[in-house]
Amino acid sequence: MDRKGVIEMMETFMVLFIIFLLIGIGMYYFFTSSVKEQQTTIKEVCMLDATQMLASVIVIPDIQCSMHSRLEPYCADTAKLLYIKDSARAKALGELGACKKKIVFQRIYPKPEAKNNGTECTPNEPEACGQWTIFEPKPADIKGKASRTMSTPVSLYYPDKREFGMGRLLITTYTS
Amino acid sequence: MESVFKYIFAMIAGAFILLFFVNFAMKYISSEENVEAAELVSNFDNQLSIVSTSENGFKEHNLGLERDISFNRGRIVSGTAKKNSTNIVYSPKSLQGVKILLWTKKWVFPYAIDSFYYMSNDKYKYVAISDETSQEFVDTLVKPKEGEISDSFKAVSFTFDKFQSQQSALSRSYSAFKKVRIAYFSDNPSKDTIKKLSSSMKNADVIVIKRADTNDGEWSAGTVSFGQEEAIYVGLPMMIGAIFAEDFENYDFNLKRALGRFREVTGLYMKKAEFMQQRLPSCEGYTGSVGIGGLLKSIMDLGEGDAAKYAELSTALEESNKQNFGADCPSVF
Numbered sequence: 001m002d003r004k005g006v007i008e009m010m011e012t013f014m015v016l017f018i019i020f021l022l023i024g025i026g027m028y029y030f031f032t033s034s035v036k037e038q039q040t041t042i043k044e045v046c047m048l049d050a051t052q053m054l055a056s057v058i059v060i061p062d063i064q065c066s067m068h069s070r071l072e073p074y075c076a077d078t079a080k081l082l083y084i085k086d087s088a089r090a091k092a093l094g095e096l097g098a099c100k101k102k103i104v105f106q107r108i109y110p111k112p113e114a115k116n117n118g119t120e121c122t123p124n125e126p127e128a129c130g131q132w133t134i135f136e137p138k139p140a141d142i143k144g145k146a147s148r149t150m151s152t153p154v155s156l157y158y159p160d161k162r163e164f165g166m167g168r169l170l171i172t173t174y175t176s
Numbered sequence: 177m178e179s180v181f182k183y184i185f186a187m188i189a190g191a192f193i194l195l196f197f198v199n200f201a202m203k204y205i206s207s208e209e210n211v212e213a214a215e216l217v218s219n220f221d222n223q224l225s226i227v228s229t230s231e232n233g234f235k236e237h238n239l240g241l242e243r244d245i246s247f248n249r250g251r252i253v254s255g256t257a258k259k260n261s262t263n264i265v266y267s268p269k270s271l272q273g274v275k276i277l278l279w280t281k282k283w284v285f286p287y288a289i290d291s292f293y294y295m296s297n298d299k300y301k302y303v304a305i306s307d308e309t310s311q312e313f314v315d316t317l318v319k320p321k322e323g324e325i326s327d328s329f330k331a332v333s334f335t336f337d338k339f340q341s342q343q344s345a346l347s348r349s350y351s352a353f354k355k356v357r358i359a360y361f362s363d364n365p366s367k368d369t370i371k372k373l374s375s376s377m378k379n380a381d382v383i384v385i386k387r388a389d390t391n392d393g394e395w396s397a398g399t400v401s402f403g404q405e406e407a408i409y410v411g412l413p414m415m416i417g418a419i420f421a422e423d424f425e426n427y428d429f430n431l432k433r434a435l436g437r438f439r440e441v442t443g444l445y446m447k448k449a450e451f452m453q454q455r456l457p458s459c460e461g462y463t464g465s466v467g468i469g470g471l472l473k474s475i476m477d478l479g480e481g482d483a484a485k486y487a488e489l490s491t492a493l494e495e496s497n498k499q500n501f502g503a504d505c506p507s508v509f
Contacts (some may be wrong), residue, residue: 008182012182012185016189019193023193023196045215045219048222049222052222052225052226053225055226055229056225056226056228056229059228059229061282061287061288061289061290061441062440062441062444064288066287066288066507066509067506067507068497068498068501068507069284069286069287069494069497069498069507069509071231071288077448079448079451079452080444080448082447082451083444083447083448083451084444087440087444088440089437089440092262096221096222096225096262097218097219097221097222098218123447123451126451126455159448159452159506160451160452160455160456160506162503162504162506
């Protein structure tokens with residue numbers, strides 16, 4: 001092969017190399033933006049899940065108040081809340097949708113004493129407490145993930161005291 | 177000559193690059209379709225939970241484009257995407273189309289247990305057939321605007337005699353449906369009637385619904401037969417589920433899942449009854465063999481065999497909850 005031919009061959013390979021390099025760079029940015037877009041979609045879906053759950057959790061028979069077989073809207077029965085934690089239903093709720101969630105009912109009125117604010121209500125201690133955790137993801141599952149909390153006011157029914165109170169339902173979502 | 181080789185080389189290289197981009201675009205389109213299918217499948221439970229906020233909610237779910245979704249024993253499949261749903265869904269095995277009719281009904285027996293979901297589309301027809309033992313009930317079940325079954329499914333009812341007299345016309349007008357589910361309601365289902373219904377049209381699929389022998393004489397519990405196989409139903413929403421279920425295997429799968437949920441909620445009420453007794457010792461009737469706790473334990477221990485027993489215990493529980501508790505001693509449910 002003469003010298004001119006070698007140079008022309010090298011030119012051609014250079015052009016091809018640059019074309020593939022440009023394609024490679026283009027694809028890298030394309031996939032990077034795709035992954036980012038997907039992560040944003042997951043976050044949005046997750047927030048949407050949480051918003052929907054704020055309305056749907058309160059109508060689950062394992063939580064909703066009922067009096068003489070009549071269901072009360074937007075009302076949680078605190079006697080049921082004491083026992084639902086760790087049930088199959090609670091697990092299904094926490095794992096529903098695109099991301100892990102923590103679901104908590106909090107007392108607002110009558111206001112719990114400051115020292116009891118974060119105390120968990122249990123069958124042995126149903127009064128000197130401030131919250132009922134329905135589901136909490138394992139720490140390993142949410143390690144390094146960003147959390148965001150949404151809430152809605154609910155009515156809390158204390159059947160053992162024949163009283164109603166005010167509370168709120170908090171749903172914390174965990175996303176990468 | 178040299179330049180000819182150059183052009184050939186450029187054409188081959190260009191063709192490879194073009195092929196690469198075409199292949200990439202095809203793969204991208206296919207992966208986008210898979211992502212959409214995955215989104216549809218993974219968001220499915222959320223769509224159900226939106227509808228479940230209503231006790232008797234209906235939604236026409238638009239899928240955007242023609243899709244084939246399969247529901248089989250709690251598993252949803254669309255394209256390459258698969259997911260197990262924890263919800264109790266009564267539906268044909270395969271729904272093809274752009275729209276899904278989605279309806280929910282709360283299962284209360286005698287306390288709220290869960291929401292049942294019914295799905296179908298315009299390719300399926302539902303026909304209820306009554307005889308003299310069931311006519312009154314079937315008229316309330318399938319009644320425009322006031323019936324128990326949502327009007328959106330366009331279910332129709334006939335007495336067997338009327339159905340027979342219109343059979344050829346009905347067979348012609350229902351021939352375009354993928355399946356015509358015929359639910360035959362009777363206390364004494366006759367084999368001859370079942371045979372005639374099965375052969376009435378080529379796409380007919382007959383189930384037989386029989387009421388349990390209970391004191392109140394209601395249709396709230398009984399048995400449902402899919403050919404040779406039979407299972408119980410407990411409550412009207414479950415009976416309606418049998419009408420929408422693809423086959424015995426799917427109905428039985430949902431029955432087991434529903435009874436599992438029933439035991440879970442009953443267990444919760446048993447714990448609540450014990451808690452109430454501890455907190456309100458002056459109130460009677462929360463626990464003990466004669467209290468509501470005893471009835472809850474009895475109904476929880478029932479298996480899948482006796483629909484009449486479920487109905488009796490459900491009535492007893494409802495009465496106990498109403499009569500034993502009032503302002504000072506709140507009801508359990």
